[in-house]
Amino acid sequence: MSIQPFIRCNDITVSLPFYTEVLDFNTLQAPDPDPTSFMSMYAFLERDGDRVHLSQHAGDGVFGNVIYVNVTNLDEVYKGFTNNGLTVKDKAGITMQPVEQTWGMKEFSVADPDGNRLTFGQDL
CATH class of the missing domain: 3.10.180.10 (2,3-Dihydroxybiphenyl 1,2-Dioxygenase, domain 1)
Structure with missing residues (x-):
């Protein structure tokens, strides 16, 4: 079994560097650079085989996890x-x-x- 939490963020451009540069996660899927794309507010990350999703989408988790x-x-x-x-x-x-x-x-x-x-x- 693998559990992969969705972590809600206000601004993917702020959260992504925090998780990759400070917490040493690797980016498996970066946000789409097209700001009109649904995937522009999402990233998929990995560290030591564990994975998390960062999302700005309202339905993907709550703040304060x-x-x-x-x-x-x-x-x-x-x-x-x-x-x-x-x-x-x-x-x-x-x-x-x-x-x-x-x-x-x-x-x-x-x-x-x-x-x-x-x-x-x-x-x-």
């Missing part, structure tokens, strides 16, 4: 994101630095430009 991402190398992922310029910011950036939780996970969270949160976690 929370996505949990299990990783085996949390400190490396965090370091990679901060090396890419991710910092603590009001709108997009780190919302929780790595912390060992009482439920046996080490986690950190990131907000995208539209307030969707991705929490990255690793078993302790």
